[in-house]
Amino acid sequence: MFEFGDIRFRPIEKDDLKTLHRWENDFELIMYSRSKPINFVNMTQLEKLYEEWVKDKKHLRFIVELRTHAKEALGIARLQLGTWGNVRTADVGTYIGKKALWGKGLGQQITVALLEIAFNQLNADRCEAWSVEFNRRAHKSLEACGFKKYGAARQVAFVNGRKWDGYHFDILRDEYLPMRMELLEQTLNEKTEEYLQKHCPALSS
Ligand SMILES: CC(C)(COP(=O)(O)OP(=O)(O)OC[C@H]1O[C@@H](n2cnc3c(N)ncnc32)[C@H](O)[C@@H]1OP(=O)(O)O)[C@@H](O)C(=O)NCCC(=O)NCCS
16 A cells, blocks of 8 residues: 555556446546547456556556545546666656546645655656546646656647647656656645655655
8 A cells, every 4th residue: 555645556456347437437537548538348347457556566556535535536647667778757647536636635635645656666767647638627737747748749639620739848857757746745634744754764854
């Protein structure tokens, strides 16, 4: 388990597949997260995917839950570590399945937790994320965590009657470290000290 402020990352269990089945077939949610809102997935397909996830060592997938509501999934977070030359890049992503919780700062908390895992546990050199042009909420949430838009793939998605670009965002380790304490304090508030004591004892007061 990885606890970060109000949230906890834990492994995806078979019991979570029912919840994932609901989310992965939610038109609006999938429109934003994958920009393929009509690509529904049935339980058999999901079970097969789950068997692949279990074997996949490079792609970490987590259920996100509130620490106050253990066993009640609120979304998922994922991180895939890859190496190109000598540079280690973590591709990160998340969605909040409980739509009533959108826009309340949880996305920022989840993304900073992913950055902490990438830079503080996996020794990544950079992190990147992808988001479709119309997903303003995701762009703002990523930018609030220090990500910068570095390019756009033109017209890669066709949704709701038109083509959209796909935006690429990244953040370098060298950019993250100087802003780290500010981001931790911004997302963790009074839980900052608790986190530092557990994960970076040298930095706690
Ligand atoms: C994207 C997602 C993870 C962001 O998490 P969140 O908790 O909703 O977002 P946050 O509260 O951290 O930040 C949202 C930001 O967008 C702004 N915002 C909220 N609603 C918005 C809207 N409808 N349009 C534009 N901006 C919006 C907020 O003001 C905030 O910006 P600020 O930090 O500058 O104040 C979440 O909304 C989600 O799961 N969406 C559906 C799936 C998805 O898009 N996944 C990401 C794919 S890249």
